Amino acid sequence: xxxxAQILAKVLKNQPDTRPLPADLLTVxxxxxxxxxxxxxxxxxxGNFVExxxxxxxxxxxxEHFGGQxxxxxxxxxxxxxxxxxxxxxxxxxxxxxxxxxxxxxxxxENAALWITEDLMHQRAVPFICQQLAVVLSKKEIxxxxxxxxxxxxxxxxxxxSFIAGPSKTADIEQSLVLGAHxxxxxxxxxxx
Amino acid sequence: MSSGTKDHAALSDxxxxxxxxxxxxxxxxxxxxxxxxxAAHNIPEWESLREAASQIKNNVLSxxxxxxxxxxxxxxxxxxTVHWAADAAEHNQIVHSILKEHGVNRLIKSKxxxxxxxxxxxxxxxxxxxxxxxxxxERIVQLAQEPPSHIVLPCIHKKKEEIGELFHEHLGTPEGMxxxxxxxxxxxxxxxxxxxxxxxxxxxVNFAVAETGEFVVCTNEGNxxxxxxxxxxxxxxxxxxxxxxxxxxxxxxxxLLTRSATGQPITTYSSHFKKPRPGQQMHxxxxxxxRTTQLSRPDFRNSLKCIRxxxxxxxxxxxxxxxxxxxxxxxAGPIGSILAPNLDMKEYSDLPFASTLCGxxxxxxxxxxxxxxxxxxxxxxxxxxxxxDPTKKLAMKAMEFTLSSPFVYKNAGKVGxxxxxxxxxxxxxxxxxxxxxxxxxxxxxESFEEWYKKNKKND
Numbered sequence: 108x109x110x111x112a113q114i115l116a117k118v119l120k121n122q123p124d125t126r127p128l129p130a131d132l133l134t135v136x137x138x139x140x141x142x143x144x145x146x147x148x149x150x151x152x153x154g155n156f157v158e159x160x161x162x163x164x165x166x167x168x169x170x171e172h173f174g175g176q177x178x179x180x181x182x183x184x185x186x187x188x189x190x191x192x193x194x195x196x197x198x199x200x201x202x203x204x205x206x207x208x209x210x211x212x213x214x215x216x217e218n219a220a221l222w223i224t225e226d227l228m229h230q231r232a233v234p235f236i237c238q239q240l241a242v243v244l245s246k247k248e249i250x251x252x253x254x255x256x257x258x259x260x261x262x263x264x265x266x267x268x269s270f271i272a273g274p275s276k277t278a279d280i281e282q283s284l285v286l287g288a289h290x291x292x293x294x295x296x297x298x299x300x
Numbered sequence: 301m302s303s304g305t306k307d308h309a310a311l312s313d314x315x316x317x318x319x320x321x322x323x324x325x326x327x328x329x330x331x332x333x334x335x336x337x338x339a340a341h342n343i344p345e346w347e348s349l350r351e352a353a354s355q356i357k358n359n360v361l362s363x364x365x366x367x368x369x370x371x372x373x374x375x376x377x378x379x380x381t382v383h384w385a386a387d388a389a390e391h392n393q394i395v396h397s398i399l400k401e402h403g404v405n406r407l408i409k410s411k412x413x414x415x416x417x418x419x420x421x422x423x424x425x426x427x428x429x430x431x432x433x434x435x436x437x438e439r440i441v442q443l444a445q446e447p448p449s450h451i452v453l454p455c456i457h458k459k460k461e462e463i464g465e466l467f468h469e470h471l472g473t474p475e476g477m478x479x480x481x482x483x484x485x486x487x488x489x490x491x492x493x494x495x496x497x498x499x500x501x502x503x504x505v506n507f508a509v510a511e512t513g514e515f516v517v518c519t520n521e522g523n524x525x526x527x528x529x530x531x532x533x534x535x536x537x538x539x540x541x542x543x544x545x546x547x548x549x550x551x552x553x554x555x556l557l558t559r560s561a562t563g564q565p566i567t568t569y570s571s572h573f574k575k576p577r578p579g580q581q582m583h584x585x586x587x588x589x590x591r592t593t594q595l596s597r598p599d600f601r602n603s604l605k606c607i608r609x610x611x612x613x614x615x616x617x618x619x620x621x622x623x624x625x626x627x628x629x630x631x632a633g634p635i636g637s638i639l640a641p642n643l644d645m646k647e648y649s650d651l652p653f654a655s656t657l658c659g660x661x662x663x664x665x666x667x668x669x670x671x672x673x674x675x676x677x678x679x680x681x682x683x684x685x686x687x688x689d690p691t692k693k694l695a696m697k698a699m700e701f702t703l704s705s706p707f708v709y710k711n712a713g714k715v716g717x718x719x720x721x722x723x724x725x726x727x728x729x730x731x732x733x734x735x736x737x738x739x740x741x742x743x744x745x746e747s748f749e750e751w752y753k754k755n756k757k758n759d
Contacts, residue, residue, distance in 0.1 A: 114588045127355075231528075253555050269525070275568060279453065288521035
């Protein structure tokens with residue numbers, strides 16, 4: 108008997124009588140101002156909340172803070188300030204990216220997590236390997252809790268997707284919080300109307 | 301970590317020699333526990349979340365057979381190769397064979413308590429394959445040639461000065477440098493170089509979704525992502541109990557996991573791996589290693605609901621004051637003490653006794669596992685099966701003899717009181733296990749029976 112057959116037979120024999128799934132949970136205590144709630148949590152977890160009026164403002168911010176560095180972006184609106192034709196390189200080649208600017212499908216007010224799938228990253232490695240990450244988010248696309256988040260994702264298909272909440276961090280050395288463990292040392296969220 | 305001679309009480313004695321360190325360990329973990337409380341209290345519906353998580357997991361255990369088949373089918377459709385391992389040895393062989401097939405002899409691994417349980421690192425080392433752990437805490441204990449002492453905070457038992465020394469020796473940081481920011485930066489450089497040069501990455505799995513065949517890996521450091529997205533081969537290893545029915549169920553578990561673990565609202569990265577990226581191979585190993593046996597035990601099957609948040613460890617007065625290594629098993633603390641005897645009842649017969657049964661573990665468990673009740677039940681099973689500590693067995697026998705005869709009981713009390721009063725050294729010595737950890741009580745002048753007879757009114 109293969110291990111598969113053996114394991115499945117043992118599971119079938121040993122599993123208890125059927126118990127039903129509970130009803131789906133919904134958001135019961137919505138934040139009065141989800142944008143404000145998102146901003147507060149993001150700041151607490153080490154992120155940087157920047158309200159902008161348009162892409163012009165983002166370009167200006169990027170040039171001011173990251174001018175002269177290696178900047179890649181998946182957003183056509185930011186071609187003026189980012190590298191062109193970077194999308195199809197070997198993932199290792201992004202190790203020297205100083206700033207990556209991508210967009211998110213939506214954000215979650217309760218934990219400042221941003222839902223980003225592979226199509227918005229162009230390369231899965233990008234949001235993790237860059238030194239600094241910036242994400243563009245529409246104000247209208249902030250949901251209350253993770254229950255709403257999965258309602259929104261629904262049955263969407265993707266190869267890879269991640270909830271990203273703030274910069275890479277660790278507290279493994281005597282519980283001291285340090286930003287920038289392996290991935291981005293900082294994360295900026297540009298919030299637009 | 302597998303010798304039948306190890307015992308929690310003896311190993312705690314080693315940890316307890318340094319009292320200042322014990323206090324520090326205790327306070328650090330209590331600090332994490334307090335953060336968990338704050339996070340939980342910020343969610344008014346916390347109890348309904350726990351109840352929902354518990355019910356979802358009950359459903360999973362009751363329908364695991366079908367969910368496993370559904371998960372496998374979906375994962376295969378997504379282009380993932382699924383393997384099944386009956387035990388630790390088979391798990392290690394499967395991983396090894398995948399590596400051999402790709403000619404890989406150096407790889408990176410993000411945190412996975414399952415691979416610790418299977419002793420994968422030692423196995424691969426014996427087969428001349430180098431494994432570098434990429435979670436900072438795990439890398440630190442790996443450099444120190446120790447196992448993790450905590451499932452979420454692997455090097456919580458280490459002082460920053462000790463970590464500085466390790467880094468000085470292995471990574472070339474300046475001698476005496478113990479600043480966490482500096483040391484983390486040094487580790488970042490060292491590990492980024494490693495990420496960029498390894499062709500295979502192993503990750504654990506936090507949740508696997510039957511409905512879609514995707515699996516979720518949660519980290520704060522991003523090490524699982526750095527590894528998996530740069531490697532040609534991604535091997536994910538999971539226990540069969542990690543399955544959940546539907547993608548939307550993740551909403552419940554992701555809300556509970558990190559709030560219970562560290563007090564964070566969510567991990568920095570909650571990554572959903574569904575399909576390999578173009579040109580990449582993705583393998584998933586489903587491991588039993590005793591889980592189906594635990595499923596067969598109605599009293600203990602609830603332990604399979606565990607989502608590995610470590611809230612029970614952080615709150616446990618015994619864990620906090622005895623250190624993770626005293627549990628001599630991959631998963632320490634209260635939950636580990638009900639999982640380990642399932643793997644080997646003799647070797648881990650000491651662990652269910654490493655508890656005050658105060659119930660704090662059950663109170664903080666996000667999936668409502670009745671941990672302290674299971675610890676109590678294991679004690680009974682272990683004594684019945686004859687695996688109890690011989691001194692404990694002897695004491696129980698003596699107690700049975702004394703309590704079963706009113707004559708012996710009455711006189712034993714008298715004799716005991718006489719000795720404690722007139723010859724205390726016969727009781728206050730090393731041979732008395734009770735005295736080793738407690739002061740003996742003051743001797744009463746008479747027994748309750750004597751007192752009652754004297755004071756009884758003749759009415």
